[in-house]
Amino acid sequence: MPLATLAFTIATIWIFLHGSATPGHFFVGLVMAFFIIRFLKKSYYQDRTFFRIGSYFRYLRSFTWELLIANVQVLKIVLSPRLSIRPGIIPYKTVCKTPLGVTMLANSITLTPGTLSIDVSDDDETIFVHTLDIDHPDEVAEGIRKGLEEPIVGAVE
Amino acid sequence: MSEALAAVLLLGGSFFMLVASIGLIRLPDVYCRMHAATKATTFGMGGILLGASLIFQNAAVTTQALLAIFFLFLTAPVAAHLISRAAYKRGPDLCAETTHDEYGKYLEGQKAEEESPERYGDA
16 A cells, blocks of 8 residues: 555544544644654555455455354364364465565464464475364365465455 | 344453463463464454444444454464464473474474585585
């Protein structure tokens, strides 16, 4: 998102935070946005493409669904009287190329079904995933590919 | 109606927090415990914050709740990632039930590469 749009977004969020939509508050928001952007410009990842809103929403929907399954699975494992888990670390080869894509994928993996990303290899190609209950490593990888990686590739790659 | 929904969200959120705490005690090693800690707390916290914003029905509160959820989902996995990575590199071993450990192989391969003299052609 271009920096000017970012400034307006921050000012709008400020208005909502404040709860009163007057031009004065919007101006205060813009001034704050100016300083925020000034301090954080170096670490801001500038995307050349504008929003791909449709793909973002598809990712969000897919992610929310996976999140729901994740929590029910953890619930079942934690509350079962006999703790039957078979944890392990498996490698996952990603097709994401950009730093943003890999970061989003690694974070999404941590938040979803029985998986936790431990490290990313130096060449940014393999994510090491700790899995709470491995029956078939291939199935785990397939789940990540279908549920998370494809929507992320659609949204930011 | 919205109060009932808020009640469900608050109770559900608290329930997931409880499950996370039980998981923290019951699961065998650091990595498994991180599963419980990241998932159930983000979900539980999300439920509680959404419930709170439903009760207040106020733009300011809702924005704050949504921003809190956003940043929670942004930061929780990063923390989990760093804790488990640091744990692997210098702390406790994986629990006895562990079946696969490809990360250990990767780290060993990396170490061997650093130590092998052939990499630089001479020496």
